[in-house]
Amino acid sequence: MTHPAIVASTWQSLFEGLEDWGLKPGADSGTPMTRGCVLKTWQNVETGLWECTPGGWSVEDRPDEESVIILAGRARITDEDGTVTVISEGSTVVFPRGWYGRWDVEETIVKYYVSIR
Secondary structure, eight states, X not given: OOOOOOOXXXXXXXXXXXXXXXXXXXXXXXXXXXXXXXXXXXXXXXXXXXXXXXEEEEEOSOSSEEEEXXXXXXXXXXXXXXXXXXXXXXXXXXXXXXXXXXXXXXXXXXXXXXXXX
């Protein structure tokens, strides 16, 4: 029988070791620079932390499903039908596989994510 690993820390302490992931691919507004770390992968599930500076990009036919908790910052998410949702600290969002829309980060955003491929 295996036992779960218990990690006691704050998300701020985890951000000390974030890797530079560079310019957000597909950016078409501003210069959204990203940093992140993968915390755990298991079969088709990945968890991690992600940070992005202000800027925007479109998403077409999202290849995975992602659930996020916003830890800091602010962004506007626009669905394909034009519905705008503002997300900020404490927001939770689920992006379904196949989602079309747009991200516009207004204040550097930090999220914890769970992605299912």
